[in-house]
Amino acid sequence: MQYSADDVAAASSLQFLTYLCVSTATFWTYYYAWSLHEEWTFLLRSRWNKVKCLYIITRNVPFVIITLDLYLYFTPDNHSEKCLMLINIYSSFGFISVVCSESIFVLRTYALWNNNKFVLVATVCTAITFVIASIDVAFTTIAASHVMTSAIPGITGCYRTSHGIQLSMPFLLLFVFELGLISLTLIRAMQNWRTVNGPLYTVLVKHNIFYYACGLFLAAVNVLMPMLFSQYAIHSVFENLQFYVLAILATRMHLHLWNVGQDLHIRGSDALMLALMSDAPLHFSDAPVLTPIPDAPTADQTV
Structure with missing residues (x-):
């Protein structure tokens, strides 16, 4: 009874966030351990290119986010400035994770449009605008946040408290961006559904639609959470979920696409090139692209 209701609420939120972080x-x-063998095979056999670099960053940035989370909730430090600095670093890596995940699927959408430069330029310009706006809103909101720590001994860590539409804006912009990308995918699929029957094309379309559907759902939830709940600890769950789920989907779907390409023995390159975009447009309905060959392609073959 010596602690106030606010002290108990802050301690409960910190315990909840700690359990979530450990889980x-x-x-x-x-x-990571479950998929290590498959990933190691991909890293050794696939060519080095822009998508492989994006894959490696997307795959490993969540480790940095988790490490920062663990440090944030297990370090007995009541210094508010240090706590906000760690939250800023955490948010920075969160942006990097989302940007890399989205970039992989921007290139895949570009592939579906046969290297259409207008689609690429429009998409990249929109993405840059949204990223700059999101960063400005997010870090302004963090700077104006209050730091909460536990007054109860034995409960360590800190978290920020803030609410309002500012917390929803980055996710609202992400929602709009992904809505545009899924629209491009659906338009292209409807244009080509009679003429293109390649399995890789089908994989790209299905993956894109599923990825954007998950992204749209999570972004919509993150838009609504700050308006429905005042406690940051609650909508922090879905914020973290957005980072991790997008990273898992982007990497797993890319591995699956690469494996499909290996099974088909794509002549001239591995399946990674379908998401990477070579200098010449890729036509998924062209028979030579999917023509089986006796030996599996080597890593140094070119289109």
């Missing part, structure tokens, strides 16, 4: 770290470690 996430455990899941991510298990997932």
